[in-house]
Amino acid sequence: MHKLAESRLLAGNIYGDSRTGEYIYLPGSELDADEPMLVYENNGTRKDIAMEEALRIIEKRSLKPAVHPVLGKNTFH
Numbered sequence: 001m002h003k004l005a006e007s008r009l010l011a012g013n014i015y016g017d018s019r020t021g022e023y024i025y026l027p028g029s030e031l032d033a034d035e036p037m038l039v040y041e042n043n044g045t046r047k048d049i050a051m052e053e054a055l056r057i058i059e060k061r062s063l064k065p066a067v068h069p070v071l072g073k074n075t076f077h
Contacts, residue, residue, distance in 0.1 A: 002055050008065065009038060009051070012076035015058050016041075016066035023068050024054050025075045 005015065009026050016023035023041040030036035037048040040057060049057070057063065067073050 002059070005055055005058050006051060009054065010036070012074045013065050014068045014071060014073065014075060015054075015063040016068065017061065017063055018066060018069070020061075022057075022061060022063060023066065024049075024058060024063060025068065025071065028076050031076070 009015065009024070010031075012026060012028075014023055014025040016025075021041070021043060024038055026036055026038050030038070036051060038051065038054045040047045040049045040054065065073075068075075
């Protein structure tokens with residue numbers, strides 16, 4: 001699961017849950033970074049998190065590929 005989620009995040013896919021308003025995604029500016037930082041949105045707040053933490057949150061909260069209310073399905077347009 002982790003490798004699949006990681007590869008999808010690195011490809012620009014967004015994980016989330018529209019009911020809880022939680023989303024995790026990789027901003028385009030982090031695309032070629034050695035250790036990319038992802039964005040975790042929850043209850044209207046944004047926080048930068050490392051890939052390992054993002055994968056833990058995705059698994060713990062059972063987040064799935066999602067459509068972000070502003071960004072859509074993919075962060076790389």
